[in-house]
Amino acid sequence: MSKFVRASKYRHAYGSNTKKDQCYDSLKISRNAWDTNLVKANPLFISVNLEAGGGGAFAVIPHATVGKLDNIPVFNGHSAAVLDTDFNPFNDHIIASAAEDCKVMVWKIPEGGLTENVSTPLITFGQHGRKVGHVLFHPTADNVLASASADFTIKLWDISKGAEKIELTGHGEIIQSITWNYDGSLLATACKDKKIRVYDVRTNKVVQETNGHQGVKGSRVVWMGNSGKLTSTGFSRSSDRQVFVWDTANLAEPIKQENIDTASGMLMPYFDGDTNILFLAGKGDGNIRYYEWADDEKGLYYLSEYKSADPQRGLGFLPKRALNVAECEVARAYKVHTTMVEPIPFKVPRKSDQFQADLFPETPGAEPSLTADEFFAGKTAPPKLISLEHGFQPIAIKEFVTSAPAPAPEQGIRTPQNEREYHEAYNHLRRENEELKNSLASKEARIRQLEAQLSGLKV
Structure with a gap:
């Protein structure tokens, strides 16, 4: 990957440590071996997968609740380890979870956060045949949720009706990663069979398929904003960590292919479609590399590297609409330590205190472009964009209404x-x-x- 540094407004972006008393400390973070980021963030909360005896649990913590967090209240309705969570991008008080008990659950977060344990979700989906490893909300349609399971299927749910709408098939092995494209019309997956597939989700057709990374370890894939390109991370046959860039118009060969190093940890990719910055964080590493994508011969330009002696077990990023634009914060990562989650802000040094419009283009907001019914009827629309000139504007609490029957509490189960x-x-x-x-x-x-x-x- 090119170390040549071209002129860029993000050339001097830097990540900084956070003092321990401003982190989320003393957490019993899950030790499950499933490849997941362990943490997700929205403008009001972070969610963390926790270790729980006799069942599965995850915590949802308000951003301001920092320091030592002993005996915090949790969502504990799953009967096996929680593997993944995702916040609804259009309702900051709704979160979905997936677990080894083969279930997907949707939960409501009380205003201000949890004050006691919650064991009964709003909705439970139990149609998967094996453990569910990934959940991901749709980027433009309201109340549309995707879940990927070890039964080799992906299901799309309308959570407003509590109904399964579409099942995607065609995988022959465990699905290791899923990602929506910019308008949510396509879904890309990385699979243990070493293939990358792009689905037209409403027809259950694989519109593109190619051989990905050929190493025996895991692989991940992310869509690169509105560019029509994908980034995948994985391993070569000789266990080198690799990054590929693919043009979805033709997945026959990657348009960019680089070996990073020979470390053993999975590379966790995150692409910021507004700034065209690709973050790469290795599991077990303390470093976060970041590159700028340009649609030219070189493609990826190395920007810098956040270095730390503390290894990371997972990494999540805050939505752009919640960043501190007054301090030129262009990204904020949440790094999972053994017992702690640490915020890492990435800032561009600027002397002016005026809004830096060149650093902060319009970004997807909190208003959906489509309803679930419109999406499943075949309609497609790009995200609705907002300006960050006036800083973070919290959205009003939305009442979530679903016609799904309320789940009956399980009787006679005692740990x-x-x-x-x-x-x-x-x-x-x-x-x-x-x-x-x-x-x-x-x-x-x-x-x-x-x-x-x-x-x-x-x-």
């Missing part, structure tokens, strides 16, 4: 409290598993018997 109870629960589940296997074998034998009878009738 074991000691070794004897865990032993009893294990034996109970083992017996239940054996009974289910016997029942399944009996039903399969009956099905074969009926198929034989049906074949005889046809003859």
